[in-house]
Amino acid sequence: MKPFTRRSTYLVALALLALAFVALVAISTVALRGARIDLTDKQLYTLSEGTRNILGKIEEPITLKLYYSEHATRDLQQFRVFATRVRELLEEIAARSRGKVVLEVIDPEPFSEAEDQAAAYGLQGVPLGASGDKLYFGLVGTNSTDGETTMPFIQPDKESFLEYDVAKLISTLSVDTKPVVALISGLPTGPSMDPSGRQNPGWVVDRQISELFELRRMQGAPTAIADDVDLLMVVHPRQLPEDTLYAIDQFVMRGGRLLAFVDPDSEADQSGVDPLDPLSLQVPRSSDLPELFKAWGIDYDPTRLVLDEVHALQVQPDPNGPPVRHLAVLGLGKTALNQEDVVSAELENLNFSSAGSLKLADASSLVMEALAQSSGASGTASVQRVREATADPDQLREGFQPGGQPLVLAARFSGPLTSAFPGRSGEGHIAQAQQPVNLIVVADTDVLTDRLWVQAREFMGEPVYNPFASNGDFVYNAVDNLVGNSDLIAVRTRAAASRPFERVTALRRGAEERYRAKEQELQRQLDTLEQELTRLQQPGPEGQAQALSPQQQAEILRFQDEKLRMRKELREVQHRLNADIEALGSRLKLINILGMPALLVLLALFVAWRRWSRRRAAEA
Structure with missing residues (x-):
């Protein structure tokens, strides 16, 4: 029997690694189902403790129906991003409810039965332009005892209260009587x-x-x-x-x-007030x-x-x-x-x-x-x-x-x-x-x-x-x-997921402070120069062009050159307003394009060096 060569050993090892990887993925798909790690700055995808407590107290199954016009928002990218965040929050709620909350996402296409259902629930359809399409983005909650609560339209400007509103809807469906x-x-x-x-x-x-x-x-x-x-x-x-x-x-x-x-x-x-008696006032x-x-x-x-x-x-x-x-x-x-x-x-x-x-x-x-x-x-x-x-x-x-x-x-x-x-006491x-x-x-x-x-x-x-x-x-x-119960009151206000470019805003504000005064001064000089040119080039009393002396012609040429110089300088100032922002963008692109590959190369070199060092130490 031919002994294994070093190359054969490497091939077998690679095959075993591939099988182990496939097995690990299959096992993790089952074992880690529902596991999530929220790495966002403000824990946007982590439910409040109050919401988790409300979900833990649900006794009867609750169905949440999210009516979302997927096709109608094909050109509304910003709204689609918001809709994705809403859907992810609802999916997180359903995942944490131990099967008590079931989420259904329904696209109420025009002239469909789903659109008729959305209208029957009282959801608001927002017209979109001249196409006649309507945008539905509402939530309907129902329980097993015919209880029903709706959010007619989930508004992006109220995103910070979305978790509270959904928790309140679920909490309402969990009780049968009015508070x-x-x-x-x-x-x-x-x-x-x-x-x-x-x-x-x-x-x-x-x-x-x-x-x-x-x-x-x-x-x-x-x-x-x-x-x-x-x-x-x-x-x-x-x-x-x-x-x-x-x-x-x-x-x-x-x-x-x-x-x-x-x-x-x-x-x-107004008790004790007599309009005829001023003293009663x-x-x-x-x-x-x-x-x-x-x-x-x-x-x-x-x-x-x-x-x-x-x-x-x-x-x-x-x-x-x-x-x-x-x-x-x-x-x-x-x-x-x-x-x-x-x-x-x-x-x-x-x-x-x-x-x-x-x-x-x-x-x-x-x-x-x-x-x-x-x-x-x-x-x-x-x-x-x-x-x-x-x-x-x-x-x-x-x-x-x-x-x-x-x-x-x-x-x-x-x-x-x-x-x-x-000082009081007694039973109770x-x-x-x-x-x-x-x-x-x-x-x-x-x-x-x-x-x-x-x-x-x-x-x-x-x-x-x-x-x-x-x-x-x-x-x-x-x-x-x-x-509401103490859990609902404790539901925190969720931070809006849209995060402004604070560094860019600060750079823009600083650039404007540095260059705006210069820009305004140049603009004032340019306005004065144009007035002088207009004055020198005014027509005569009867509308005919006036004969200009050589000194006036030279003055006009000088003004025109000065005007071109000022316009060029003004453009440079306006360009410098965005120079810092462009520089920041270039640095970010450089980091994104070269930073991670360079980090991987350095890591690979470090691993190779460690192996080489250990091999030399073993041979010594």
């Missing part, structure tokens, strides 16, 4: 009868909450809050008895959510939860109002006079609203009137996250001073000194908490919160009133709402967020 919202209110927010005997449907905010949740109105001063209440909403609490405050405290201690609206001067509170209209706030470490002064020079809105106290800006009536835009919290993000504007401010006491165990805040050009004034300026708001400007720091008008408070009633008393609490406090009750955000009317017997501010969305978002 319970209990309301303790010192204001007439709900339906009532007016003095003429007509039915008053109540504030729009109240109507929307009652349509979407089970709204349980608590009359008088309740001394207990039922265990099935998901959220306690307290509006304008005025001098609540201690037993009611204790009931609120214990509700929070056992894990209940609290949404409180307090106010230094609630204009909606001086009746206090403030509200507070003093014992609770003090014990919890929430600083709130019911005697001071926020004035803001930047966000002041115009009012017209005199119907016959011009409108004036009122420092205590504020309109906050996006820059004043927290864009990282689902409650306040994506809102266009919030209107407040005679609002107070909130702070966190030094000894508080809570963490405060501002949802809405004033500008730095703001300060506070006494309630009495603001009331005295009702007829002439310009009086508030006299002696007004901004503090230089924004003031918080609405905030979320979270963290561990101790009962505000340590909870001295320490059973889990980190989650509260939202708004230092204004007028934010709820229709006059600050919506025009409500009836059309053919149906209510029609025409909002001009986002107050209603703000309140609904707060209620919707707080009634």
